Amino acid sequence: MSKLQPVRGTSDLLPVDMAGHRFVVDNARNASAQYGFQEMATPIFEFTEVFSKPLGTSSDVVTKETYSFEDRGGERITLRPENTAGVVRAMISGGLTQSLPLKFFYAGPMFRYERPQKGRMRQFHQIGIEYLGPTDALADAEIIACGARVLADIGVLDKCVLHLNSLGDTESRLAYRAALVDYLGGHEAALSDDSKQRLAVNPLRILDSKDAGDRAIIADAPRLQDHLNDQSKAHFATLTAALDAASIAWKFDPLLVRGLDYYCHTAFEFITDALGAQGTVLGGGRYDGLSEMLGGPAIAGVGWAGGIERLAMLAAGGMVAVPQLAVVAADNDSDQHAFKLAEQLRDAGFSVDLPTAGNMGKKMKKLDKAGINIAVIMGGDEVERGVVQLRNLSDGSQDEVARDALVSALSSIISHAGNNVDQ
């Protein structure tokens, strides 16, 4: 192909792609607004510490996946690989900790230096919500319910399974981690190479290894749920009771873990099998330790992020809006009249296209291909007589209408529900 190609792992959002993208974002924005989440945005780059401090050196996201560079002023900058840290940073920076709780919705690009695959890009886009302040498990339930509603609204909930686990609070998790390392240490030689690395760096990750040998060892490993203290158990029980009450189906997944240190209690992912290896379509959890790790006050938080590209691939929807009608000049001398009429119709609230190239046959052909169903045709004769030809391209009918009566005539045949859409 041409040498003029986008950078690896990036892609253009042409109108047809943008339609699916907007379909996801618009629905997510509306659904989260039903729960009181308000839209905000943070910069797409931050000082590197915003990500390196909370994510830690053990995380793949930081060690090998970030786009980091030094700017002209010598500052170390990182393109955001996710948005939770940025949102929490914004909360601290903006002094918003005085008005808890906070409910935020965001949508925007994220950047990870990964090997691209289907559903995995170096620049990709996420929607997400963050609920800052509450420690109660009902907050966890509410954000999961919100996530389920987003998926339902775009028509993909029935293609996903909600996997749910509890990591417990810090005390529980540290106790479990010690037990797990103790057990796995006895089997180290039999572990896969990847898992040998993880044993030192991030042992919980071994739990969801896909290696067959690892899985055999894991089968007899100590279980996370056996190490939850009473408070952690209560948190999880409250959450699951709330989900059950709302008829939100979930599946307990004891192997679902999050690598990052600030995660605690709830971890969940909506997973589909329709997208190959990139099955997680929306995932998140509780991150009570994050604010403190960033140097702010101890403020709890729960949230999730969803991959817009992955969601758009699952969703059939996505409509490209096209104008409702077009004004066609039948001859060159009528161009100015057609232009003026198009403006008048736009003043009246219609979406109007005005084809300008070629003879009348070409213009009509363009309308047809664009999916425009109504043509207002005017030539010298019509201008003189103060009328237009109103042609319906769907059924081929055509009527002469007085210009004074055009707006009301159009109003009766074009629904005012909104833009005409066609895909």
Place this chain on the structure above:
RNA sequence: GCGGGUGUAGCUCAGUCGGUUAGAGCGCCAGUUUGUGGCACUGGAGGUCGCCGGUUCAAUCCCGGUCACUCGCCCCA
């Protein structure tokens, strides 16, 4: 970062056991129709066969590298 597959027209793909002008369908443009689209017919444009190098009298085809896409690992959205 690791392993496998693929790369021929805008799109989906044939094809050349290495040999003169590389094909099809769809799409695009034009005409049949100089005030009327869809259908049909006719014609046309469009490819350095991803890129660089090697072997060869000769490479789109074989070999190496590279880039991109793709499948899996890793990790996650």
